[in-house]
Structures are given as structure tokens and as C-alpha cells.
Amino acid sequence: MKEISPDKKLNMLFSLLALVVMWGAWLVAYAVIGNDYILPSFSDTMKQMWKLFGEAFFWKSFGSTFLRALEGWLFAYLFALVFACLSVISEKMRSFLAAFVAVMRTIPTLAITLMLLLWSTPHFAPVIVTFLMLFPVSYAQMMSAYRSVDPKLSEMAEVYGISRKDRIFRIYVPQMLPSLFSQAGPNLSLSLKVAVSAEVLALTYVAIGGMLKEANAALEISRMFALTLCVLILGGLLEFALGFLPRISDRWTRGRTKREERA
Secondary structure (H helix, E strand, O other), X not given: OOOOOHHHHHHHHHXXXXXXXXXXXXXXXXXXXXXXXXXXXXXXXXXXXXXXXXXXHHHHHHHHHHXXXXXXXXXXXXXXXXXXXXXXXXXXXXXXXXXXXXXXXXXXXXXXHHHHHHHOOXXXXXXXXXXXHHHHHHHHHHHHHHHOOOHHHHHHHHHOOOOHHHHHHHHHHHHHHHHHHHXXXXXXXXXXXXXXXXXXXXXOOOXXXXXXXXXXXXXXXXXXHHHHHHHHHHHHHHHHHHOOHHHHHHHHHHHHHHHHHHO
């Protein structure tokens, strides 16, 4: 079993310390404010969270919200990949797409959600909003990863007449994957946050956003905090799980190198 390095242990310790500080700030703030309608107690929030875990509707809403976030993230990633490839192939196409990406980057979330409700349903609107928010981010990350590829390697490949396929899988992909994989977790976590916000605005019924809206209308503040904590925990778990992707890319690159050396 591989031993955890001292640096990683120190990072884990500081991450745990950050959680303790935030928890302590919550306790202090509740003691100072002393008003459950402004800030609920930690114990009441935990009770509400435990109650949520026993509700079938919560798990159905939780799964629906996650699927919407995942759909928006995947569509954004796939479209960004296609447009990034077109931009790499043609500089004119890159200039043409730059205007669309700039517009999508600056569209207000509230405005686009309200307009989408006129054209779609509360079920699909959060998916579209998530896509519109994540697409320009994913596109910019892919273009940044492409620009980070050492130009000397491209020149060398052209001099030695290396095929386009080998250039892609032996030069571009190995150098771009670590950067792209490192952003996968934060992007999916961001898509979850955007999806929940869009669900609140769209009044999506079977959704965490819809449950937040109902709790807000009923002034169930501890329930709102419990739902928010569930989203935070899911986002943290997604970032942690996808944080292993760069290691996979490193192993894939090393495996290809070893196979080529043996050949």
C-alpha cells in the first residue's frame, strides 16, 4: 500500500482545520445572533438533515437534481470539446466562436432562466441554464490546455512527419489531460450549484431547488440549511472522487511510454 506523503498529510490537516473553523464560526454566530429565523442552531440543522434522509421524496429530488447537473455538465463538456477542436483547426472559426462564447459568459443567470421558462418547462430549464453557464468555462479551459502544449513538440512532430493521429494521442492528449481532468471535479460541483439555483428560480417541483423554495416559503430555516448542507456535501464528494482523474491520466501516459519503449 502506497504511503501518504507528508505534504498530503499536511494538506489534509489544513482542510480539516478549515472545516473546524467554519463549524466554530457557525456556533459563535448562532450564540451572538440567537434568532432561529436568521441562523438556525447546528443541532437543529443536523436533526432536519437526519429527517430528510428518511424522506423518499428527498432522495427522489436529490437524484433528479444530480442528474440535471450531470446532464448540463456533460453537454457543456461535449459541445466545448467540439468547438475547441474547430477553433484549433481554423483560426477564423476561433474568431467566429469567440463572440458566441463571450455572450454566453455574460448572460445573467436570472434573466436566462426566466426566458427559458417561457420556452421550456421547469424540468428542462435548469439543465439548459447549467449548460449555458458551464460551456464557456469548459471551452476556455480546453483552449488553455491546448495552448499549454509545448510548441517545440509540435514543430518536432511536423519535422519528423508524425501522423495526425499520433500527434493527437502521443503529444496533445497526454499534455492536455492532466489540466482538463483537474478541472472536472470543480466544474461538476459548479454545475450542481447552478442547477440548484436554476431550480429555485424555475420552481422545479421534484428537485432540491424546489424543496429549498418550499422551505423558504414556510420559514423552515433549519430545513433550508440542511438542504444546503446536503448540496455542499455532494459537491465536496464529487470534487474528491474526480480528483483521482489526474492520477489516471498520469498512469495512462506512463503506460503508453513503457509500451513504446518495449516496442
